[in-house]
Amino acid sequence: MQPVYIVGAGPGDPDLITVKGRNLLIKADVIVYANSLIPDSMLQFCRSDAEIIPTASKSLEEILEIIVDRARSQKLVVRLHDGDPSLYGAIQEQIVSLVEAEIPFEIIPGVSAFQLAAARLQIELTVPELVQTIILTRISGRTQVPEREELSSLSAHQASLCLYLSAHHVENVQAKLIEHYPSDTTVAICYRLGWEDEKILTVPLSEMASTTIKENLTRTTLFVISPALNNLRSSTKERSQLYSSHYQRLFR
Numbered sequence: 001m002q003p004v005y006i007v008g009a010g011p012g013d014p015d016l017i018t019v020k021g022r023n024l025l026i027k028a029d030v031i032v033y034a035n036s037l038i039p040d041s042m043l044q045f046c047r048s049d050a051e052i053i054p055t056a057s058k059s060l061e062e063i064l065e066i067i068v069d070r071a072r073s074q075k076l077v078v079r080l081h082d083g084d085p086s087l088y089g090a091i092q093e094q095i096v097s098l099v100e101a102e103i104p105f106e107i108i109p110g111v112s113a114f115q116l117a118a119a120r121l122q123i124e125l126t127v128p129e130l131v132q133t134i135i136l137t138r139i140s141g142r143t144q145v146p147e148r149e150e151l152s153s154l155s156a157h158q159a160s161l162c163l164y165l166s167a168h169h170v171e172n173v174q175a176k177l178i179e180h181y182p183s184d185t186t187v188a189i190c191y192r193l194g195w196e197d198e199k200i201l202t203v204p205l206s207e208m209a210s211t212t213i214k215e216n217l218t219r220t221t222l223f224v225i226s227p228a229l230n231n232l233r234s235s236t237k238e239r240s241q242l243y244s245s246h247y248q249r250l251f252r
């Protein structure tokens with residue numbers, strides 16, 4: 001039996017899917033896709049006779065039933081997820097169901113929203129001697145974050161913090177961040193990256209919530225809070241060891 005492919009589509013721009021992902025879209029008999037987070041333009045690569053199934057209004061059980069049914073009918077099924085499937089993609093349930101149904105599957109990674117945010121902001125999230133850790137997290141919403149991963153304790157690290165799924169709770173987010181980050185820390189509010197109405201605003205932490213709410217950026221927004229954003233104009237001091245003349249140049 002051929003595998004079901006769980007494919008990361010990237011954050012919106014159809015050119016940001018991997019070559020492997022695009023080639024699968026070109027070949028697929030069935031494409032099951034999260035239409036609220038993946039633009040229709042992504043489907044330009046699909047065969048005109050492919051069965052295209054949007055999932056925004058379907059329950060997980062309905063989606064799984066379709067995937068299993070089409071896979072058992074020997075169809076090449078692509079389950080298309082926004083960004084990278086391993087991040088807040090709810091693929092765990094799909095994996096369990098595919099394993100139970102004894103259907104092989106393969107996961108094709110995608111560009112996550114935090115990566116396009118860094119590219120758009122033209123920053124490195126890991127600047128030597130400034131910040132060497134990236135935290136990808138969210139605030140509790142319908143899904144509870146385990147207590148040991150509470151935003152206030154994670155923000156104590158002052159790492160490069162990329163916050164998914166948190167814009168609806170932005171006031172709470174700001175209150176927790178301000179316990180540890182200085183109030184003038186730059187926050188990037190990244191709305192619908194890679195889409196035509198993309199908007200990126202950089203504001204001091206103290207204005208994070210008011211700006212997000214005033215500008216109505218509460219849907220599909222990623223926040224980036226990082227010392228690297230405050231460091232843009234003084235970055236020449238912290239040169240990466242990778243380019244040091246003392247460094248073995250194996251990995252350039």
Ligand SMILES: C[S@@+](CC[C@H](N)C(=O)[O-])C[C@H]1O[C@@H](n2cnc3c(N)ncnc32)[C@H](O)[C@@H]1O
Nearest residue numbers: 011083084088112113164165192193220221222
């Ligand atoms: C269900 S999660 C999926 C994340 C996705 N798997 C990824 O790797 O980017 C959806 C959340 O990811 C973030 N996100 C996804 N796509 C985005 C985009 N194009 N622009 C800004 N944020 C995005 C937002 O925080 C949004 O609420």
